[in-house]
Amino acid sequence: xxxxxxxxxxxxxxxxxxxxxxxxxxxxxxxxxxxxxxxxxxxxxxxxxxxxxxxxxxxxxxxxxxxxxxxxxxxxxxxxxxxxxxxxxxxxxxxxxxxxxxxxxxxxxxxxxxxxxxxxxxxxxxxxxxxxxxxxxxxxxxxxxxxxxxxxxxxxxxxxxxxxxxxxxxxxxxxxxxxxxxxxxxxxxxxxxxxxxxxxxxxxxxxxxxxxxxxxxxxxxxxxxxxxxxxxxxxxxxxxxxxxxxxxxxxxxxxxxxxx
Amino acid sequence: xxxxxxxxxxxxxxxxxxxxxxxxxxxxxxxxxxxxxxxxxxxxxxxxxxxxxxxxxxxxxxxxxxxxxxxxxxxxxxxxxxxxxxxxxxxxxxxxxxxxxxxxxxxxxxxxxxxxxxxxxxxxxxxxxxxxxxxxxxxxxxxxxxxxxxxxxxxxxxxxxxxxxxxxxxxxxxxxxxxxxxxxxxxxxxxxxxxxxxxxxxxxxxx
Numbered sequence: 001x002x003x004x005x006x007x008x009x010x011x012x013x014x015x016x017x018x019x020x021x022x023x024x025x026x027x028x029x030x031x032x033x034x035x036x037x038x039x040x041x042x043x044x045x046x047x048x049x050x051x052x053x054x055x056x057x058x059x060x061x062x063x064x065x066x067x068x069x070x071x072x073x074x075x076x077x078x079x080x081x082x083x084x085x086x087x088x089x090x091x092x093x094x095x096x097x098x099x100x101x102x103x104x105x106x107x108x109x110x111x112x113x114x115x116x117x118x119x120x121x122x123x124x125x126x127x128x129x130x131x132x133x134x135x136x137x138x139x140x141x142x143x144x145x146x147x148x149x150x151x152x153x154x155x156x157x158x159x160x161x162x163x164x165x166x167x168x169x170x171x172x173x174x175x176x177x178x179x180x181x182x183x184x185x186x187x188x189x190x191x192x193x194x195x196x197x198x199x200x201x202x203x204x205x206x207x208x209x210x211x212x213x214x215x216x217x218x219x220x221x222x223x224x225x226x227x228x229x230x231x232x233x234x235x236x237x238x239x240x241x242x243x244x245x246x247x248x249x250x251x252x253x254x255x256x257x258x259x260x
Numbered sequence: 261x262x263x264x265x266x267x268x269x270x271x272x273x274x275x276x277x278x279x280x281x282x283x284x285x286x287x288x289x290x291x292x293x294x295x296x297x298x299x300x301x302x303x304x305x306x307x308x309x310x311x312x313x314x315x316x317x318x319x320x321x322x323x324x325x326x327x328x329x330x331x332x333x334x335x336x337x338x339x340x341x342x343x344x345x346x347x348x349x350x351x352x353x354x355x356x357x358x359x360x361x362x363x364x365x366x367x368x369x370x371x372x373x374x375x376x377x378x379x380x381x382x383x384x385x386x387x388x389x390x391x392x393x394x395x396x397x398x399x400x401x402x403x404x405x406x407x408x409x410x411x412x413x414x415x416x417x418x419x420x421x422x423x424x425x426x427x428x429x430x431x432x433x434x435x436x437x438x439x440x441x442x443x444x445x446x447x448x449x450x451x452x453x454x455x456x457x458x459x460x461x462x463x464x465x466x467x
Binding site for chain 2 (some may be wrong): 129234248
């Protein structure tokens with residue numbers, strides 16, 4: 001009893017020894033947890049490798065399967081894209097990555113790099129008419145048609161996003177931006193300001209806009225509407241139709257015939 | 261000029277830009293305009309090819325579906341159409357058109373539309389001559405342009421097709437006489453053909 005009350009001098013010692021033993025116990029618990037988690041994870045990853053190996057063909061040919069697979073990889077910290085060139089950088093992800101590439105023979109990587117090249121082609125081909133802003137959806141359609149070498153590729157939106165991401169290390173200025181509800185590939189590095197984005201959003205919803213539509217719907221002054229439109233025109237992001245009662249501005253993203 | 265009947269049963273498919281209202285207004289932004297001019301040039305060439313039309317009178321063509329989308333109620337204006345064709349006649353436009361009689365200034369602005377340029381036609385003709393073994397034979401211009409042997413689009417077996425005739429179609433059957441003469445002139449200049457005879461009875465020999 002007296003010991004528990006801890007009123008004497010020895011209580012100090014007791015207390016400190018108690019906290020040390022708690023700490024060591026906690027540490028040992030943590031490390032068991034950690035090691036069991038690591039085992040689980042490595043088991044899971046090796047299973048994933050086997051799975052990838054078994055289904056390599058399906059992964060390459062079936063876009064929705066590929067998307068699910070990539071999602072699964074992401075969830076456990078395996079990036080099919082990263083690591084193919086990182087050879088054993090630390091025992092962690094790097095090693096997994098290079099193993100990953102080894103297991104798949106670099107196929108998954110190659111797939112995305114190849115796709116990225118197509119995406120770049122499509123973006124460049126349409127740049128003049130759309131100011132370098134192309135819907136992911138439209139890009140996908142174009143890649144599927146595949147005018148280029150090797151015919152079309154069956155891909156999903158997710159694949160396109162990944163392919164664009166894979167271009168990042170090149171500093172190529174390709175990026176994904178969200179305008180309204182649409183994801184778009186920006187192939188000319190330039191930021192849209194808030195007003196410009198809002199106008200493009202409005203075009204998405206309404207089909208086209210006029211200066212007075214912007215004034216009515218967004219409560220902008222005439223000068224503001226005009227300025228934003230002028231900017232968008234100057235960047236080839238909208239086309240003007242002069243054969244309407246009031247100048248109409250349309251987004252060329254809905255028009256996708258590409259020059260061969 | 262009333263456009264000829266389409267030769268093929270399949271209907272012409274317009275590009276997506278044809279359903280895009282601003283396509284019918286030349287864009288003020290130069291970069292956008294360049295891309296637009298390319299699209300128009302391609303459309304005009306494809307349209308003429310489909311209808312086997314070699315010359316276009318702009319004023320007449322403005323009321324045809326080529327320049328007028330009735331559904332959208334949009335039409336390329338005379339000025340814009342002139343600019344498009346004028347661009348096509350220049351180097352940057354690939355010289356895919358050529359004004360006839362005074363060009364832009366002349367009323368009605370008639371123009372050649374070169375979905376194949378005379379040099380390209382020359383290649384097609386040479387290809388056909390080689391494929392059908394007509395070298396060193398004298399042929400009349402009439403039979404070449406209108407005769408039965410060039411009818412039926414002379415589907416040439418794939419392996420025998422020359423590069424310039426990759427689709428295997430002998431589009432020169434029923435071709436505009438003047439353009440045909442010009443194409444032959446290209447071959448004469450290269451020493452690959454000889455044209456002789458008088459107006460109605462002209463013959464040609466290929467080497």
